[in-house]
Amino acid sequence: MISFENVTKIYQNGTLALTNINLKINKGDFAFIIGQSGSGKSTMIKLILREEEATEGIISVNGFNVTTLGRKEIPYYRRGVGVVFQDFRLLPGKTVYENVAFAMQIVEALPKEIRRRVPMVLGLVGLSNKAKVYPNQLSGGEQQRVALARALVNNPALLVADEPTGNLDPETSWDIMKLLAEVNQMGTTVVVATHEKNIVDTMKKRVIALSKGELIRDQEKGQYEDEDTNHQIYN
Amino acid sequence: MKIRTTKYIIKEGIINSYRNKLMSLASIIIVTASLLVFGIFLIISVNFQHKINDMMVNQLQIEVYCDASLDETQVKDIEAQIKMNGFVSNVRRVTKEEALQRCKELLEEDGSILEGYDGSFLPESFIVKINDSNNIKKVVEECKGIKGVESVGFLEDNVNQLSSISYWAKIISILLLIILLSVSVFIISNTIKLTVFARRREIGIMKYIGATDWFIRLPFIVEGIIIGIVGAIISFIVTYYCYSTIESQLSKGVLGESLDFVSINSIVLYIIGSYSIIGTVVGGIGSGISIRKYLRV
Numbered sequence: 001m002i003s004f005e006n007v008t009k010i011y012q013n014g015t016l017a018l019t020n021i022n023l024k025i026n027k028g029d030f031a032f033i034i035g036q037s038g039s040g041k042s043t044m045i046k047l048i049l050r051e052e053e054a055t056e057g058i059i060s061v062n063g064f065n066v067t068t069l070g071r072k073e074i075p076y077y078r079r080g081v082g083v084v085f086q087d088f089r090l091l092p093g094k095t096v097y098e099n100v101a102f103a104m105q106i107v108e109a110l111p112k113e114i115r116r117r118v119p120m121v122l123g124l125v126g127l128s129n130k131a132k133v134y135p136n137q138l139s140g141g142e143q144q145r146v147a148l149a150r151a152l153v154n155n156p157a158l159l160v161a162d163e164p165t166g167n168l169d170p171e172t173s174w175d176i177m178k179l180l181a182e183v184n185q186m187g188t189t190v191v192v193a194t195h196e197k198n199i200v201d202t203m204k205k206r207v208i209a210l211s212k213g214e215l216i217r218d219q220e221k222g223q224y225e226d227e228d229t230n231h232q233i234y235n
Numbered sequence: 236m237k238i239r240t241t242k243y244i245i246k247e248g249i250i251n252s253y254r255n256k257l258m259s260l261a262s263i264i265i266v267t268a269s270l271l272v273f274g275i276f277l278i279i280s281v282n283f284q285h286k287i288n289d290m291m292v293n294q295l296q297i298e299v300y301c302d303a304s305l306d307e308t309q310v311k312d313i314e315a316q317i318k319m320n321g322f323v324s325n326v327r328r329v330t331k332e333e334a335l336q337r338c339k340e341l342l343e344e345d346g347s348i349l350e351g352y353d354g355s356f357l358p359e360s361f362i363v364k365i366n367d368s369n370n371i372k373k374v375v376e377e378c379k380g381i382k383g384v385e386s387v388g389f390l391e392d393n394v395n396q397l398s399s400i401s402y403w404a405k406i407i408s409i410l411l412l413i414i415l416l417s418v419s420v421f422i423i424s425n426t427i428k429l430t431v432f433a434r435r436r437e438i439g440i441m442k443y444i445g446a447t448d449w450f451i452r453l454p455f456i457v458e459g460i461i462i463g464i465v466g467a468i469i470s471f472i473v474t475y476y477c478y479s480t481i482e483s484q485l486s487k488g489v490l491g492e493s494l495d496f497v498s499i500n501s502i503v504l505y506i507i508g509s510y511s512i513i514g515t516v517v518g519g520i521g522s523g524i525s526i527r528k529y530l531r532v
Binding site for chain 2: 079
């Protein structure tokens, strides 16, 4: 599903964000990308979303060679990747229903398909009764659930979440993570960039740890902290 | 892009204009103000040209004098030949009585020496109005060539001077119109840029979800066109009402005859046309161009 081969990213100002990353995430996996601020987590997400281009190496996602994508191909690639952000990024002028339906309008779905699928996905995230409400009338948790519904409505093979619980309280954070786990159970590959130790330790999913742009650990059913790698980070 | 998607996008543009009403309103006000300034100058320019043309028309005439020995048939024949000239707009025969009266006026206090004369000694003549200042000399030469024409008189210096004034007036008007048009376009497109800037985050979000550039751009273009059209309509209404009022008020007064405004109905199409084109084209294209920067996500 996702493959990084010898990927390096150096920003224009000379910052070395990622160094020689090699990893594979398979279809149906649930993986956490963890690390301190500046470790390269966000850069990895940006590379997957093709918001940034790799300086070296090859990135493949869902059958697309992301590194060689032309500008006009990027929107079509992104339609196959559901994305959830820390700051929700809902369209403020649209209702909950319209925000989710927008993702289907983009792919020119049939109106009857939109009318069928949007309520279904809103039901999945527990927001059926909030369809006509605007984002500014929702709590943080509800907004994130709308963002999740929008990310799922086109049935993507991959869901990427960049600090999805960063702006939420612990209880709401768990609600969101449970939803992500359910989505993964249904077959969607899920990649979550986070620094929430409790969540990572409790869920016991694959952990990909980054430090100063290097991949220092890749562990199935991993924990947030590991004695060996902590030694590497702090020395 | 499917037809239903195009319909959706246009509907989105219309809805967004309403949703972002404050920004839309501010943009409409600025578009209206810019178009009004342009329109005022356009009207002044048209009226000025009209005045110059009026002055030209009065000078664009020659007097064709016939041989004094010609009979009525021969004089009518000369009149017919003059009328056949394509650059002649009007031919008026000057009667001998009228010619005598003019002579008396010319002689002023000495006009009394003509008392008792009936004007029969004076030659027949025609006042010939020319419709094109560039061909006045050609008409003069052609009239001189007509058998029975004694001489042709016209105020060459006056005509040349007025032609020159008219030419330079046109050039300056066009230059000033171009400058004002550029200023209007600049102001309108910067206003549109601000509305796009205010919604740059929204544009970024749509890119992340997988919207193509045109899917994002088209509603903004529709909004820009709506702002342009509404601005043009308001500008037109204000211009029409103000000009009609000024025209009717000043025409009644002492200056009425000398001011001689161009009637609003004869320039209404120019005004509608220029406002609509500037408003919609700049509004639409301005939006399309302004958004480009924020599509690079």
